[in-house]
Each structure stands twice: as C-alpha cells, then as structure tokens.
Amino acid sequence: MSPKTRCSLVLFSSDAEQYYTLSDDESSSFHSPGAIVSPEQLSSRFGSGDEVGDSVSHRGALGTTTVRRKKPKSRGRVKSEAAASKQRRSRRIKANDRERNRMHHLNDALDALRAVLPSFPDDAKLTKIETLRFAHNYIWALTETLRLAEQGRGQCASGIAASELGSPQSLYSSSSPDCDSPQSPQRGLMCRLLESSASFSDFI
DNA sequence: TAGGCCATCTGGTCCT
C-alpha cells in the first residue's frame, strides 16, 4: 500500500529521514497544510533545547559547583515559564520524532515479514493483523509439513482435492490451526503452496 | 456513508 497523502503540515529537519507533523492549530501559524518548513523556521517556532537552563556548572578541584545566573528583576517568573513551555514543546517534538521512527521500523519489520510469506499475484497487500496471523499459521503449517515428512507419509504434495484447500483467508484467521485435523485448511493451503510457490519450494 | 485500516500525536510508565 502506498503511503497515504496527509494534509497535516510536514516539517523537515536536517536529517533527510526525519520530518515533523504539526496539529492543525500549530500548522495554522505557518502556511497552508502540506507546506514545507525549514529547520530554521522550526527552531524559531519552538526553540531548541540549548536555550533552556538558567544555571552554569563548573568542575574544579573541590568538585562541582553550580553558579546561578542572576535572574532579571522583572519578568523572571514569566520568562522561566516560557522557557519551561519551550522545553516541553522541544521534548515533545523529539519524542514524536522518535515515536514516528519507531513505528517506521516496526512497519519495516512487517514488510520484511510480508516479503517472506507466500503470496499470489492478485493478492492485495496483507494488513498488519493479517500479516501476523498469516505468519503464525504459516509457521504452524511448515512445522506440520516437516513433521509429516519425518513420518514418511509424503502425501501432501499430491492428491489433495481442491475442496480441501479451504479459503486462503483461513490462513489469516485469528483462530488457532487445528493441529489434529488431517484435512485442515492450513494443511490444504500448504499443499497448494508446495505446488505453486517457487519461494516456498526454495525454502523447503 | 459507515466501517476498516493506517499514520501520527500525546501522555503515562518503566528503565537506564
């Protein structure tokens, strides 16, 4: 499935792989939805973490001492609240960025999993839950195939009627495979896979 | 149009 176009504002950071998305109220202060904003604009909007902090630490022979900067007599509390707000916003943006990357990595792993699962040309891309269920049942089917092969029965590659194959959707089912049923849909599909899937044959 | 799927944001929690 191709990435869907989103209407939220996308911000590019210095890292080409990273971008930020702002909520509607945030993006409204920039340009129209979908506008690209430079890192300079981003930092001017939210500030950087370096701006936060009102004390300086020194390391000396007697240990670490902290020298507090003189607070301005006026606006002191207002400024610190603003700085704290800026810092929270900065942390939130960083956390959002990490979370986005984390989910991208998770999706990459799901794509990798889809790539090793058998599929047919006319099949639509599996959803996330279908991929996990398919993988679960596929592993079960492989295990069963090996077990039967070890028992020397070898009856799987031929002689399975089409009516026994079951729906491919059955592999996406959330229900556990029926390990005791000799004619389970999973087994039928496994036979179908054995006969038609080159990648699966390579795997075997 | 309702429902499914998805990406993203967000706040909370746990861990280092």
Next chain:
DNA sequence: AGGACCAGATGGCCTA
C-alpha cells in the same frame, strides 16, 4: 533526564 514502549485519541483515505 531522557529514551523506549505502550495505548488511547484523532483524522485522513479507501472501499463496499
């Protein structure tokens, strides 16, 4: 303090 992980909320896109 900051990062990883999680679950809930939200809104967009797509399809029956």
